[in-house]
Amino acid sequence: MEQIQIIDSKKHVGETVKIGAWVANKRSSGKIAFLQLRDGTAYFQGVVVKSEVPEEVFQLAKSLNQETAVLITGEIREDSRSKFGYEVGISGIEVVGESTDYPITPKEHGTDFLMDHRHLWLRSSRQHAVMQIRNEIIRATYQFFNDNGYVKIDPPILTGSAPEGTTELFHTNYFDQEAYLSQSGQLYMEAAAMAFGKVFSFGPTFRAEKSKTRRHLIEFWMIEPEMAFMHQEESLEVQEQYVAFLVQSVLDNCDYALDVLERDKELLKKYTTLPFPRISYDDAVELLKKNGFEDIEWGDDFGSPHETFIANSFEQPVFILNYPKAIKPFYMKPHPTREDVVICADMIAPEGYGEIIGGSERATDFEYLLEEIRNCGLDEEEYSWYLDLRRYGSVPHAGFGLGLERTVTWLAGIEHVRESIPFPRLLNRIYP
Known part of the structure; x- marks a missing residue:
């Protein structure tokens, strides 16, 4: 039998x-x-x-x-x-x-109780469905990049510098010197792109950001492709093709899980139509101002209500292009005709799920990049290897990072990012 x-x-x-x-x-x-x-x-x-x-x-x-x-x-x-x-x-x-007095019964339980029993909550039909969608997104990610000629490269988790130039890092001692848990593998992926052309990484990242919103985790997973001999517009096409591929893969292979979660499949199908709409940061600010967001000023970063309104105006994932230089990292390529913005884009998911991708064309000029590193108060020696990429055969290149958990949350149609990862790490939670 x-x-x-x-x-x-x-x-x-x-x-x-x-x-x-x-x-x-x-x-x-x-x-x-x-x-x-x-x-x-x-x-x-x-x-x-x-x-x-x-x-x-x-x-x-x-x-x-x-x-x-x-x-x-x-x-x-x-x-x-x-x-x-x-x-x-x-x-x-x-x-x-045997099982006796199982703590999670069919009755309603509070969120804290369920999070304290996350090791058991994962057994529920809803959590099972969410994890199946997560698994499909991971499977489809490898398929997309493998089918399109990318090489997977694994950047280090322990680093001696901060790619984003922020203080929101987890510090640790690396024998007799300081180190940090990685907040992005991007700089290393740039080095890999100069060796292999088209690369991607898929690994854990850490942000010591004291945020309690439904979109934030302390530990999360990022997919970070980097492409040599590629400008921003070509990168945007890769990004929208990748996201549409993920949506279609979930529709094709997670039918039962989507039913369990009561996800609107017809709505998801709309997110496979390309190209995705694009709006400049300048026009996004004007759109917000015209629709009652009087608090927003040019130069401000967008918050959750702003992103939600912009995305809902298009009812599809939308790219917001060319943010102010002052609120973006040092490595982004300057705009050819403006000094106040850089060549970058965020992809905002519809239905209030916020930013799922951040990307840019990278600065290629050695002197410009050195000046930006100095302006940010960063240690030149720590970035000497990164500057080498501009010394020895610098080429146009672009890349992006997609947050796995935010994408799972969006495609599964769930309320909070904490359900999108098996064992979430939140501001006040490291158990179980």
Whole structure:
């Protein structure tokens, strides 16, 4: 008798199989017991009919506690009433691991309680669906960049300098010198692009930003491509193609998860239409001013309400182009005709999910970059290797960073970024 996973039920209709699973929930009438089963791949129903099994099997089914681990035997059959489409008629049950007084019951629980039990909350159908969407975005990311000729390069997590030039860094001692947890791999990816042409990284980044908003995490994952011999407009095309590919991949491969989350699939389909709209920072400020945002002034960075309004004006992901130089990092290429802005863009997701991509064309002139490093009060010696990239065969190049968790939050249609990562690190949370 073959042991299968729930997700493969459609391949075994009419067959008697074994399945290792956990009891997520149960209910029973006098003659039938219904077990909601999960095995990590999917959820479906097991049915135990009293008249069709030995008495001890039926009584065992009725007595099983939530999250008891079982090995069940039964026949797979179609079930048109369920979203999953299949169920198992159970003929035998073996208890593998007991569960008593499981803390997360089907009743409502507060957020803090659920976060304290995150190691168990991950078992719920909603969290399972979110993690499946996260997994698909990761899978599709590798496919997109591999299919388009990019080489994956892994930048260091421990660094001696701050790519963004901020103080929001986690400091640590690196034997007899200072070091920081990486807030971006971008500078290293620029070096890699000069060696391999088109590269991308995919790894954890850390921001010691004391923010409690629904969009912020302390530890999160970034996808950071960098492309040699590429200008900003070409980079924007890569960005929109990549995001549209992610959306389509989730639609194609996460149908059941989207149903569990009650995500509007027709709305997601609109986000695959290219090109995405573009608006300059200048015009975005004017748009806001004309629509009641009297607090915004040219030179200000946009907050959540501003980004939400701009994105909702287009009902698609939108690029905001060429921000003021004063609020952007030192490495961005200056505008050819203006001294007050740089060649950059943020992609803002619709529905109030905010910035998911930040990118720019990079400065290529050695003297300009050296001056900017000095103006930012950064240590020239720490950046000497970065300046070497402008000494030895400097070329036009551009890149961007996409935040995985914000993208998961958006495509899953969930409220808070803390649900988009298995074990979130928040301002006041490092447990579990």
